[in-house]
Amino acid sequence: MIPVVQRVRRNTELGLIVLGAVVTAGLYTLASLGTTANLPVDIGPFLGVVLALLAGAHVATRRLAPASDGVLLPLAGLLNGLGYVWIARLDPDLAALQAVWTAVGITAYVVTLVLVPKARDLDRYRYTFMLIGIALLLLPLVPGIGKTVNGARIWLQLGPLSFQPGEFAKIVLAVFFASYLVEKRELLGMAGHRVGPVMLPELRHFGPVLLAWGASLLVMVLERDLGSSLLFFALFLVMLWVATERLSYLLVGGLLFAGGAVAAASAFGHVRQRVDIWLDPWAAATDQGFQLVQATFALAWGGIAGTGPGLGNPDRIPLVETDFIFAAIGEELGLLGSAGVLVTFLLMVGTGLRIALAAHTPFNKLLAAGLTAILGIQAFIIIGGVIRVVPLTGITLPFVSYGGSSLVANYVLLALLIRISADNAESELQAP
Amino acid sequence: MNRQIRRLGIGLLVLYAALFVQLNVIQVLRADTYNDHPENSRAVIRDFSRPRGQILAADGTVLARSVPVDSPFKLQREYPEGELFAHVTGYFSLNAGTDGVERTYNDALAGHTGERIEDIGEILLGEPRTADVSLTIPADVQRVARDALGATRGSVVAVDPRDGSVLALWSFPSYDPNVLSSVDIDAAQEARERLLADEANPLLARSYRETYFPGSTFKVVTAAAGLASGSVTTTSPVYPTSDAYVPPLTSQPIRNFGGATCGGAFPDILRVSCNTAFAQMGVDIGAETLVTKAEEFGFNDVPPLDLPAAAASPIGDVASFQQNTPVLAMTAIGQNAVRSTPLQMALVAAGVANGGDVMVPHVMREVRDNEGRVIDSWEPASWTSAVRPDVAATLTDAMRRVVEQGTATRLAVPGVPTAGKTGTAQLGNGLSHAWIVGFAPADAPRVAVAVIVEAQPGASEQTGGQVAAPIAQTVLSAALAANPE
Numbered sequence: 001m002i003p004v005v006q007r008v009r010r011n012t013e014l015g016l017i018v019l020g021a022v023v024t025a026g027l028y029t030l031a032s033l034g035t036t037a038n039l040p041v042d043i044g045p046f047l048g049v050v051l052a053l054l055a056g057a058h059v060a061t062r063r064l065a066p067a068s069d070g071v072l073l074p075l076a077g078l079l080n081g082l083g084y085v086w087i088a089r090l091d092p093d094l095a096a097l098q099a100v101w102t103a104v105g106i107t108a109y110v111v112t113l114v115l116v117p118k119a120r121d122l123d124r125y126r127y128t129f130m131l132i133g134i135a136l137l138l139l140p141l142v143p144g145i146g147k148t149v150n151g152a153r154i155w156l157q158l159g160p161l162s163f164q165p166g167e168f169a170k171i172v173l174a175v176f177f178a179s180y181l182v183e184k185r186e187l188l189g190m191a192g193h194r195v196g197p198v199m200l201p202e203l204r205h206f207g208p209v210l211l212a213w214g215a216s217l218l219v220m221v222l223e224r225d226l227g228s229s230l231l232f233f234a235l236f237l238v239m240l241w242v243a244t245e246r247l248s249y250l251l252v253g254g255l256l257f258a259g260g261a262v263a264a265a266s267a268f269g270h271v272r273q274r275v276d277i278w279l280d281p282w283a284a285a286t287d288q289g290f291q292l293v294q295a296t297f298a299l300a301w302g303g304i305a306g307t308g309p310g311l312g313n314p315d316r317i318p319l320v321e322t323d324f325i326f327a328a329i330g331e332e333l334g335l336l337g338s339a340g341v342l343v344t345f346l347l348m349v350g351t352g353l354r355i356a357l358a359a360h361t362p363f364n365k366l367l368a369a370g371l372t373a374i375l376g377i378q379a380f381i382i383i384g385g386v387i388r389v390v391p392l393t394g395i396t397l398p399f400v401s402y403g404g405s406s407l408v409a410n411y412v413l414l415a416l417l418i419r420i421s422a423d424n425a426e427s428e429l430q431a432p
Numbered sequence: 433m434n435r436q437i438r439r440l441g442i443g444l445l446v447l448y449a450a451l452f453v454q455l456n457v458i459q460v461l462r463a464d465t466y467n468d469h470p471e472n473s474r475a476v477i478r479d480f481s482r483p484r485g486q487i488l489a490a491d492g493t494v495l496a497r498s499v500p501v502d503s504p505f506k507l508q509r510e511y512p513e514g515e516l517f518a519h520v521t522g523y524f525s526l527n528a529g530t531d532g533v534e535r536t537y538n539d540a541l542a543g544h545t546g547e548r549i550e551d552i553g554e555i556l557l558g559e560p561r562t563a564d565v566s567l568t569i570p571a572d573v574q575r576v577a578r579d580a581l582g583a584t585r586g587s588v589v590a591v592d593p594r595d596g597s598v599l600a601l602w603s604f605p606s607y608d609p610n611v612l613s614s615v616d617i618d619a620a621q622e623a624r625e626r627l628l629a630d631e632a633n634p635l636l637a638r639s640y641r642e643t644y645f646p647g648s649t650f651k652v653v654t655a656a657a658g659l660a661s662g663s664v665t666t667t668s669p670v671y672p673t674s675d676a677y678v679p680p681l682t683s684q685p686i687r688n689f690g691g692a693t694c695g696g697a698f699p700d701i702l703r704v705s706c707n708t709a710f711a712q713m714g715v716d717i718g719a720e721t722l723v724t725k726a727e728e729f730g731f732n733d734v735p736p737l738d739l740p741a742a743a744a745s746p747i748g749d750v751a752s753f754q755q756n757t758p759v760l761a762m763t764a765i766g767q768n769a770v771r772s773t774p775l776q777m778a779l780v781a782a783g784v785a786n787g788g789d790v791m792v793p794h795v796m797r798e799v800r801d802n803e804g805r806v807i808d809s810w811e812p813a814s815w816t817s818a819v820r821p822d823v824a825a826t827l828t829d830a831m832r833r834v835v836e837q838g839t840a841t842r843l844a845v846p847g848v849p850t851a852g853k854t855g856t857a858q859l860g861n862g863l864s865h866a867w868i869v870g871f872a873p874a875d876a877p878r879v880a881v882a883v884i885v886e887a888q889p890g891a892s893e894q895t896g897g898q899v900a901a902p903i904a905q906t907v908l909s910a911a912l913a914a915n916p917e
Binding site: 285335373 | 434435467
């Protein structure tokens, strides 16, 4: 039974990867034609590398997690390829780097699969992960190695290497939360007293919530990283809610965060400014609101079908290769392309949650849900920021944006989801 | 936990649905609003990268065309005649926008005319639907106008009085539209700033955007007002022969140039351009008659020229002359409260030449699509009705005498009866603008002309006749040759 499932899943994966590769190569060719009006002689040496790497990831998955889900890797590969095409179209120098980061990312994917043969192995190192997570979160604040870029102190500079530890902290903390909450879920879930229709746990159980809230506020204030702050706190609340099945945590936590955000907006200029340009970027169309206004112009110019790859003017948007890459894709592929990106993320979220539902242990279930939530919420925060559904907070679009830390971290996240799905299939073999 | 995981899925689905709704708002519902936003340069960039039709002179000379360049914009506008037609074609600039024909006929040139689309293939192939705009101005007439004026600030305007076709529209100094339209934005910006900083203001199309005191050429309008009102005829009144006229309410006399003495009936006072007589005529007929007639010639109104930002030629309103006869007297001889563009004075001459009807001035002759089919051609139309035909005939006779025996003898085109009127508008600093208006042939006019040469030394009535008349004569001859019956 299992060998059949394995073969079907792996062949599906290979087929989907080939399909994604064809789409990516086609877009790459069009974008090259669009920007230079002829095919570059060295058509896609780096594109070839990126596609070969995905094939390598597929082969590794065949060996290391043969029964795992066959959809996640092709979806991630499609997003990675899509992002690569637009990075190459916007800045060829960054594209070469992104190809290198893809290699590192896929290596990290394979290494994670090797190092974690069973997801439950992670459960053992709970407090190690906690310490690593906190360390990664706070490292940028250490004088000498921390670095401020674009106003946010979220970078580590070690010699020639710089990276954003926060991208890894989110995964490490998800593992810790899963491990911790599975153990404490009965305790934290105990009914305290009822307020209206909401069952409130005992007050002292809100301790961890307050702790996480404080940590997220710290990140927001000290590192000026609104996006990560929001992401960490949302991750914690969602996992707490899923673990304890108590909606009250979500509600109280949401109120706490809202209160913290309002307080921050009135206390800190840079937060208030974000809110102001979110409400009305047109009033400051040439300075603070410039980026959002230009992104809106780009998306509007794309219309339904887009200008065609390489034929738009997304280079007018500051930071278009990272935070605003969604607007570039939306301009040149139109609503069809931008909605396509949304659907791809929804498919990943759906697949991730399906893996969580199928998981046989609470730890696996909670970890899969947490990792999926990271992916879904992070994409929502940055896309929503670009199109003004929520205030703009600088954060990368997973797999798509330029950025080494983000790409590598997301491939690790992907490997963990793949590992959990492989565990599911193997348990099914032993269980019946 | 499974229930929560499903709800988490539903929650994320709702969030993504919100993103999808907002994407539809931006990319579909409100897209047009954003595309037209003034801060959005994408439409300009699009037009820059697209094929664009040519602008051609009346004889087919290429005045503007798009040539391929190695830049993101793919195409660049080229003006082979350089500064010669700059004030007509205008420019097509990324940073300065557009001007001239490039602006007025942008839709035709860019192919936005919404002309019939014959098959779906054209849409799919994206075949450019640009059109070429042919102008009424022959390149050689424009060249003659430029060479005749030379390196002196001034303007030359020639029109066909019968249909309003502009035959020459030159003013010095001009500029090279090529640099302004460069795809090298920095170079274009630098060129623009240099032109804006230039004291001589080469960007200014003096011919239709600058106003001057018209001086004695305005006496044609004053005479038209007098003749049309019936209070002036070829025999009466006989204005006193004098060297000075003192208007009511002042002791400041108006004098003739060089202290000359003149007077007599209408044709004679026009022939010698008698200031004292015309000042008195203006006061006698009154402000209302004079201003109304000037407005019937087009003053106080923007000429409907098919070029952007033509200037109106202002004359004070009737009320401003009440209890102010000295100003009225000065205005009647083209000073003080009246200013005119060279174009407007050419239209005054054209109106007299065309039996009293001023035609709508225009530079567009026809628009052809890229297969050579005419998709638009100019329909001549009357702009204003200035005088009755009999008044126009009387004025024409008098203006012929100005050329035959008066101040404008140098305007005479050999073998062609010519009508004209000189002007010398004093600037009060020893300098004056030398003017002339005229048309030919006087018995069946095909060309009307106005020339101003700015800030000439001296202030004699001869200035217009000596400086401006020969230029106008050269242009009249060239335009008559290029514009046969």
